[in-house]
Amino acid sequence: MLKTKPDAYQEFLKGLWRENPVFVQVLGMCPTLAVTNSAENALVMGAATLFVLVASSGLVSALQRWIPKQVRISTFIIIIATFVTVIDFSLEALVPRLHKELGPFIPLIVVNCIIMGRQEAFAARNPVPLALLDAFGMSIGFFFALLALGSVREILGVGSLFGVNLFGPHFEPWVIMILPPGGFLTLGLLLLFFNWIKERKERLVRRLDAMEAEAR
Amino acid sequence: MNDLLWIFVSTLLINNFVLAYFLGICPFLGVSQRLDTAFRLGLATSFVMLVTGLCVWFLNTYILEHAPYLRLISFIVVIASTVQFIEMVIKKLSPALFKALGIFLPLITTNCAILALAIFTTNKGYGLVEGMVYALGSGLGFTLAMVLMAGLRQETDLAPVPRLIRGTAMNLIIAGILSTAFMGFAGLFSAG
Numbered sequence: 001m002l003k004t005k006p007d008a009y010q011e012f013l014k015g016l017w018r019e020n021p022v023f024v025q026v027l028g029m030c031p032t033l034a035v036t037n038s039a040e041n042a043l044v045m046g047a048a049t050l051f052v053l054v055a056s057s058g059l060v061s062a063l064q065r066w067i068p069k070q071v072r073i074s075t076f077i078i079i080i081a082t083f084v085t086v087i088d089f090s091l092e093a094l095v096p097r098l099h100k101e102l103g104p105f106i107p108l109i110v111v112n113c114i115i116m117g118r119q120e121a122f123a124a125r126n127p128v129p130l131a132l133l134d135a136f137g138m139s140i141g142f143f144f145a146l147l148a149l150g151s152v153r154e155i156l157g158v159g160s161l162f163g164v165n166l167f168g169p170h171f172e173p174w175v176i177m178i179l180p181p182g183g184f185l186t187l188g189l190l191l192l193f194f195n196w197i198k199e200r201k202e203r204l205v206r207r208l209d210a211m212e213a214e215a216r
Numbered sequence: 217m218n219d220l221l222w223i224f225v226s227t228l229l230i231n232n233f234v235l236a237y238f239l240g241i242c243p244f245l246g247v248s249q250r251l252d253t254a255f256r257l258g259l260a261t262s263f264v265m266l267v268t269g270l271c272v273w274f275l276n277t278y279i280l281e282h283a284p285y286l287r288l289i290s291f292i293v294v295i296a297s298t299v300q301f302i303e304m305v306i307k308k309l310s311p312a313l314f315k316a317l318g319i320f321l322p323l324i325t326t327n328c329a330i331l332a333l334a335i336f337t338t339n340k341g342y343g344l345v346e347g348m349v350y351a352l353g354s355g356l357g358f359t360l361a362m363v364l365m366a367g368l369r370q371e372t373d374l375a376p377v378p379r380l381i382r383g384t385a386m387n388l389i390i391a392g393i394l395s396t397a398f399m400g401f402a403g404l405f406s407a408g
Contacts, residue, residue, distance in 0.1 A: 029241035081289045104335045111328040181395040188388030
């Protein structure tokens with residue numbers, strides 16, 4: 001808790017882009033691909049994951065002193081499973097239609113590697129406020145990745161976004177995009193796009209360095 | 217008998233856990249560099265699935281009727297302890313195999329395909345025999361997808377692919393094409 005303010009800010013920001021769980025760390029692929037056939041599903045899944053990740057990171061971080069090293073993984077997973085049960089039942093009560101559509105993928109948040117990974121890599125060895133910030137950053141990064149995938153797939157596959165028709169009646173939907181192969185292809189192409197951006201940035205940095213060296 | 221065959225073929229090919237339901241993507245992308253490791257991991261996962269199927273049936277029939285809210289927690293505890301148990305047994309009986317599987321063995325716990333199997337079996341209300349056939353079909357389906365992917369990746373390692381696309385991006389696109397191919401199986405049993 002002695003950490004300075006910019007540090008805490010960094011813990012939050014890294015999840016959004018530099019260490020984005022989906023695009024950079026390639027974690028939590030199963031929900032990413034499975035529920036992003038529409039932007040709405042992606043939204044609900046992102047929100048549910050956010051709740052579980054933030055709640056379990058907070059609890060794990062608060063309990064870190066009392067969790068024995070040998071059984072930490074089982075302890076984490078039981079904490080996560082508890083919160084997932086909470087969100088599962090809440091969604092069933094609040095939005096039964098979406099709960100039905102997402103089906104088994106809500107309970108499957110338990111085995112989302114992002115959540116487990118954050119507990120093991122961050123929450124179990126950092127104070128509560130930092131762990132919460134880290135969890136927020138990571139889950140918002142995850143949220144945006146889901147939303148990006150879900151929007152692309154819904155726009156191309158159905159011709160709408162959040163159920164609102166975009167192209168009028170003459171649009172021929174690419175049905176493949178909302179079917180399983182579309183998930184793999186969209187994510188593959190998005191990753192390719194991010195690789196390209198990174199590569200371009202690195203090339204730019206290299207060129208700037210070279211110019212600087214020349215000037216000297 | 218026909219029903220059982222239908223369950224088996226449909227989970228093996230049509231509703232393949234990896235390529236149609238996106239379950240177990242992490243090992244599918246992470247552990248598919250080499251054919252033999254992929255195959256062994258597939259078999260170990262199938263075995264855990266069979267044991268889990270058995271335990272889940274037992275839990276559902278005798279215990280969870282009285283406490284449905286404990287479903288998720290008890291499933292994950294059962295899976296984690298099964299994997300731990302299998303790890304110990306393999307270590308005792310065959311140290312060579314234990315060494316070959318290495319880190320992949322404990323990682324089976326966080327393979328979402330296994331928890332999904334437990335949940336699907338419950339949701340579909342399968343009995344003992346159906347549940348076991350379902351577990352076997354999904355385990356072998358997982359193995360099949362792993363082996364296909366590993367084979368393809370070994371080939372693409374040798375191909376002249378642009379540097380930019382190498383890695384996860386290309387693997388995902390390969391998986392997309394594989395998944396498209398598996399969609400063709402949907403017409404296999406049109407009568408259902």
